[in-house]
Amino acid sequence: MPTTAYSRPEVTSVRDATNSWVMNAPVSGGTQLFIRGRNFGPPGRVLLDAVRYGSYAGLTGSTFGASYLYICSNAVVVSDDLIQCTTVAGLGQFLRFEVVVAGQRSTISWNYISY
Numbered sequence: 188m189p190t191t192a193y194s195r196p197e198v199t200s201v202r203d204a205t206n207s208w209v210m211n212a213p214v215s216g217g218t219q220l221f222i223r224g225r226n227f228g229p230p231g232r233v234l235l236d237a238v239r240y241g242s243y244a245g246l247t248g249s250t251f252g253a254s255y256l257y258i259c260s261n262a263v264v265v266s267d268d269l270i271q272c273t274t275v276a277g278l279g280q281f282l283r284f285e286v287v288v289a290g291q292r293s294t295i296s297w298n299y300i301s302y
Contacts, residue, residue, distance in 0.1 A: 193234070196286045196293035198224040201300060209274075209300035216276040220259065220300075227264045228288050236287040238262040238272045246285050246295050255279040278302045 200223045203209050212218045228234035239246065241256035259272030270286060284296040 193228060193289055193291065194226045195291050196224060196226045196228075196288045198222055198284050198286055198293050198296040198298070200224075201284050201296055201298040208298070212274055212300050212302050214276060214278055214302050216260075216274045218274040218300075220272050220274060222270040222272065222284060222286065222296075223268060224270075224286065224293065225268055226288065227267050227270055227286065230264050230266060232263055234289040235262060235264050235270070236290065238270060238284065238286050240274075240282045240284045240300065242279060242281070243283060243295065246283060255282060257282070274300070 202221050204219050209218060222238065238259040239256060255277065257275050257277045260275055262270060262272035264270050280301040281299045282301065283299045286293040
């Protein structure tokens with residue numbers, strides 16, 4: 188059976204539609220995000236498992252402090268280096284991102300958003 192292998196995805200930036208950091212996202216959600224990076228795979232949702240964001244503790248599974256964890260809605264790979272998605276209702280500060288492609292978890296982003 189043929190197989191395909193991809194390098195681990197990497198998130199390099201998270202911005203809104205105006206190409207700005209998201210510091211005060213509405214708690215009701217609905218902010219469109221553009222996630223840049225590498226190794227996101229082919230366009231569409233074929234290999235994209237999830238775009239998650241939350242506190243560092245939430246993303247690493249640590250129990251230290253509050254561990255918020257959210258999953259972006261309408262996530263779609265635009266190109267191998269760009270994903271578009273929408274925030275969901277939530278709260279918290281300094282929420283970082285992780286992309287999961289074909290079962291591979293990305294590095295956790297340095298960029299973050301805050302509600």
